[in-house]
Amino acid sequence: MSSFSVTEPSTRSKWFAGSLVILYALITMVPLAWIMLTGFKSPADAISYPPKVIFDPTLEGYVNLFTTRTRQTDEFLAANPPETWYEEIVRQYDMVIAGPSKFSERFLNSVIIGFGSTFLSVFLGTLAAYAFSRFKIPLADDLLFFILSTRMMPPIAVAIPIFLMYRQLGLSDTHLGMILLYTAVNISLAVWLLKSFIDGIPTEYEEAALIDGYTRFQAFYKVVLPQAATGIASTAIFCLIFAWNEYAFAVLLTSGTAQTAPPFIPTIIGVGGLDWPAVAAGATIFLLPVMIFTVALRKHLLRGITFGAVRK
């Protein structure tokens, strides 16, 4: 008997497809792995040629990332033996820890601004998308095109007017200013993505809820939102990735209190020579929140577009 099947791929094609996927995954993961490994190298290992794949791991990069250090006299070093493991690492270079670096602060700024603007974009985007999807709005198509058109020009093209405007309004270098800016950029994406998701949810569910004794808003909240979860999750990921990675406006509009991690990480390079392990450590930590967020929402991403209990 032949085991030919129309729907089941053969063992050989499964292996082939599987190997291709694994190969692709490996290739895309090489730079990531390189960054993560560099974070655990000593500065010498980090720049050695040929590159070292096997090395003595050290937390030097992470210590340098989170601290500022000063050189001290031999007498001072002799009089104050190191008390902690991280002080010991610094002592190899005859230095002592002067205090914490600004990295944690900048990282926290990234979290506040990134997640703040993501929440705001998705929240406003969902409401707007629902309205566009369900109600007869005069000039709806034109309004939607207008919303999309805000995305047609690279945002940085209006950097100077925004810079001047923000200075006038006192929004420069504030969390609120950056949240509003990223929300303004992301909202067009959010409205369009979510509208197509909500369009895909049949109106029959809301009608059933209206008849079952609920108001329109309760029907939206209890019936539409749970089904739009997939769309909301993927929209949130896109918005977060943009806000999280944004560099140009962050350089231009922030310098201190609201500076995010992307413009801060390169400044590490200037402190005490080319400290690649510290940069790599910063990049690694910087990657984590988006990774965790994406993994946390992956169930919704993989579940696919709503398939429901409405007969077509």
Add this chain to the structure above:
Amino acid sequence: MAEVILKGVSKSFGDTVGVAGIDMTIPDGAFVVLLGPTGAGKTTTLRLISGLEKLDAGEIHIGGRNVANETPAQRDVAMVFQQYSLYPHLTVRENLEFPLKSPILNTPKDEIIRKVNEVANVLQISHKLDNKATALSGGEMQRVSIGRALVREPQVYLMDEPLSSLDAKLRTDLRIELKRIQASLGATILYVTHDQIEAMTMATHVGVLNEGRLVQYGTPRDIYENPNSVYVASRLGQPRINILPADLFGTAPKGAHQIGLRPEHVTQGGGRAAQVERVEHLGDHSRLHLHLDGHDIITLADPHADYAPGSALQIAPKDPLCFDAQGDRIY
């Protein structure tokens, strides 16, 4: 339960007429079946009563209240949708609980449990209560959808072909069950179907719709025996009524253009000779497909009727319904 009155109810969708000037009284406790082909306005009528569509003109009264400005929730109607419309993110139990938990009903917990179990039992879905609504077969979804209406005691039940995708046995069971519920609760039900057995067995009143107009409204027997047009006559009856030229069996009755003969109104053994095309043995009776002067005629015969295809059979009309050139009944 309540009486529902429609007065001059009209609704258009752009250039398409949904319903036009429907006047109808659905008495308290009545089981009214709406018949009509696709696009006749049956579903639109249900949606107008439920409040899902806004009236263009006319008035709807439920239990004596003009409901023009009431939301669907305030009208207190239950509806079984043709497309089931189960909430896909909820389990069967949660779907059934959903209307009871609404802010309007706000049913106590033990009452919810009691009602859900009772309805699940009647609809034979107790074993599926904890399944996701999406994990059901079409027939099960349809039963949950009926259940979601039956857990409530609304002013009126609106049902849009609720039994259409059930298998024959379940359909019969539920038909009897629905009729029992209607009788015991004294429920007012407005019911859309294509199924003649459902219409004949359950209805206290039948309304026939054509292109958005109510063309006849009466008891099922009245609609069957006294249709006011060819259109209405063709809506009920399985096999369908034979519509034939008035002079096929000799002189036409006065003023008649067409005659309508129910299969049981064709007598055998006299009259004109028709040709037997086919015999269908259905167990309790047989159907004869005949051919006469280019017209197909269907009639009934005893279960063991044995005619060879091509053989001749004498037939004559009995109590024909007579229609004029416009298809309106004259006598």
